[in-house]
Amino acid sequence: MTGKNHPTTVADSVKVKDPASYFPSIEKTYGQPIAHWLTLLQGLEGKKHMEMVAWLKSDHQLGHGHANALVAYFLASNQ
Numbered sequence: 001m002t003g004k005n006h007p008t009t010v011a012d013s014v015k016v017k018d019p020a021s022y023f024p025s026i027e028k029t030y031g032q033p034i035a036h037w038l039t040l041l042q043g044l045e046g047k048k049h050m051e052m053v054a055w056l057k058s059d060h061q062l063g064h065g066h067a068n069a070l071v072a073y074f075l076a077s078n079q
Contacts, residue, residue, distance in 0.1 A: 019076070022069035030062065034070075041074045049075060 023034050030037075037056070044052050049071055056067035 017069075019069040019073040022066055026062075026066045026070065029066065030060075037070045038074055038077075041071065045078075 026037070027033060040056075040060075041052060044055060047055070052071045052074075053064065053067045056062040056070065057064060062070070
């Protein structure tokens, strides 16, 4: 059965969140503007994605989802 209420493919049933959709929550939770986190990530250029995520988690106590969103946005912006 197909229709607008029934996804026809797996891709239709998965909601993809743009990393920037996390930004309001990140700013509210950690009390810093996104520019602050992006500036910090500039100092890690050359590191792998998960190394940057791990650094944000360990050194700045960000949750995994928030750290991952920041790194994904940062890396996509600097291509």
